[in-house]
Amino acid sequence: MLDQKLIRENPTFVEENLSLRGKVFDITSLHKLTLKKKEIDIEISNLQSESKKLSKIIGQEIRNSNNSNSRDLNALKEKGNNYRIKISKFEEKKRTLDEKLQDEISRLPNFPSNDAPYGEDESKNKEIKVWGDPLRKDNLKTHWELGENLNLFDFTKTTKISKSRFITLTGNGARLERALINFMLDVHSNNGYLELIPPALINSESLKGSGQLPKFSNESFKCDKDDLWLSPTAEVPLTAFHKDEIIDPKLLPLKYVAYSPCFRREAGSYGRDTKGLIRLHQFNKVELYWFSDPKKSLEAHKEITNDAESILKKLDLPYRLVDICTGDLGFSSSRTFDLEVWLPSSKCYREISSCSNCLDFQARRSSIRTKIDKKTSYIHTLNGSGLAIGRTMAAILENGQQTDGSVKIPEALVPYFGSTFIKTA
RNA sequence: GGAGAGGUGGCUGAGUGGUUGAAAGCGGCUCCCUGCUAAGGAGUUACAGGAGGUAACUUUUGUCGAGGGUUCGAAUCCCUCCCUCUCCGCCA
Missing domain, CATH: 3.30.930.10 (Bira Bifunctional Protein; Domain 2)
Structure with a gap:
């Protein structure tokens, strides 16, 4: 399998190297998928970060007060719930994307060595x-x-x-x-x-x-x-x-x-x-x-x-x-x-x-x-x-x-x- | 095929809802000390992906068999699957 990062950052290089095999490789759609995936990853990561911070605060609140059902606490929980819903939506997107990406990328052959003689057949x-x-x-x-x-x-x-x-x-x-x-x-x-x-x-x-x-x-x-x-x-x-x-x-x-x-x-x-x-x-x-x-x-x-x-x-x-x-x-x-x-x-x-x-x-x-x-x-x-x-x-x-x-x-x-x-x- | 147990870091093995990415031990690495059967001490030690920096590095997210779910929060609770082990049965 080729390096996903390489495909994302240097698709032309990847296409050129694959095309040494004597036929044209077009990875435009795959390249787009990798970019999209990164976008979603960042989005999810940010949401998770905030949700995690909030959970820590809630944990502390509960330990400090003896009222685990106060109005403030419930508001915080509600906020956390919203994070969860958002995150799970993104994760579903990510899942389908990943599957497609993984499948496409694992259908690409290895790069031929520069030392190998060039030829189509x-x-x-x-x-x-x-x-x-x-x-x-x-x-x-x-x-x-x-x-x-x-x-x-x-x-x-x-x-x-x-x-x-x-x-x-x-x-x-x-x-x-x-x-x-x-x-x-x-x-x-x-x-x-x-x-x-x-x-x-x-x-x-x-x-x-x-x-x-x-x-x-x-x-x-x-x-x-x-x-x-x-x-x-x-x-x-x-x-x-x-x-x-x-x-x-x-x-x-x-x-x-x-x-x-x-x-x-x-x-x-x-x-x-x-x-x-x-x-x-x-x-x-x-x-x-x-x-x-x-x-x-x-x-x-x-x-x-x-x-x-x-x-x-x-x-x-x-x-x-x-x-x-x-x-x-x-x-x-x-x-x-x-x-x-x-x-x-x-x-x-x-x-x-x-x-x-x-x-x-x-x-x-x-x-x-x-x-x-x-x-x-x-x-x-x-x-x-x-x-x-x-x-x-x-x-x-x-x-x-x-x-x-x-x-x-x-x-x-x-x-x-x-x-x-x-x-x- | 029947019954049961279990899957945690390089390995062994704790951990049953809130700084636990995870105690302890072994192993590895670095440094120090010592020199009668080579031992002692200190420190360090997972992987993957983001973001920032030329870089050493900093920061962040995920990962405790896999995938779903419950919850503000899961190694820990629930469901499905996979795998391993033990006993019985069957069999080369």
Whole structure:
């Protein structure tokens, strides 16, 4: 969430910064609301001040005299009553105003960083570096062909259980999934991250706190009866983990690694990636998350990206690092580095991790602060997948495929998986 | 699901209608003193928003789970909701 004071005092600045996202933002009406709110606040505050003084006088009068029902006293009480009526009228106005204001303001995305490449859409994303040798051959199999041949998963049977875009992992597939989760958790927790497994069902407040609500209610599954949602990413429960806290600066940065299943409705992507492990309603992910000193988040952003990258290196998967342009940034992010893994069957790089610096955007929504030099300030939050498990599996299958149809397991994963190849039984 | 208890500052925990934004303790910070098992003393220490000042700061309003209500005045009384805990039941 953006700072309300900034919107009130410098709406042009806010509009200009938001418009870096490649479309026009008009906050005229919101700006008016903030001014109106301030007006009402001052009015209420003045009335309350006077009413409070009067109450003190009445209190003293009652203690000093023994007649609690004198004419003077009743006149004073009458006066106080008038204050109360006036105040409650203003408060009602304030309530409706506040609701509107809060809703509008929480629909505004974060400011893009000035360091992010400028552009309206993903075509302006900037490739920063490329790692590894991308496998380029003809007649390569897709990961779903490989997976089905090797009996790693079963999409057909899964539609009986739920519907399309879900998967049942079987045998070595299930084993590979588990190996990847354990491998990633081990790497990160040995690297200073505290391991967490958050709940998969989370409340609306949590989703507001990280930026998924109110604007993107259509993208998550909801359990209506309980006001609970299926978590779309561990970023949400991780942000909420420290909601309403003032964190001791000595503890910063707090670094968490969380394994969680993720659930996404994928509304609006009906035609895309209908096959395979790339786009499912449910997938597993190991997420990295930092609560950082606000002055150190730029450095933190490099580190978290680096930590996510280390998994790809260890798994020997070719990838590239992309600097996401202003128009392609996620709602809460000010700057994002995507890691994209090479998928030889489609001859392209696909996102496997998105590492974002949200600055104080989520911290303000969730009220997470620290105290530096006697001043409380919002901390900065950063998140990055480290990595998405399903897409990693797809990459391992496609990049590790052998001419005989078997798949070579990356060396680092062998101790976790238990063998060096996946072969047909 | 049934019965009960409770939600107060960074934490523990007093407080049942009138200088209570809140005793006390712990913790934190600052200063002082002392030097045989590192202890003692003094002070200070919530958050958010206004107004005023370049600023240190001053002043004002709100906040005792959330939201309503009663009252001149609410942490304290009433209503609704949320959450936590204990016991019983059920269950991985």
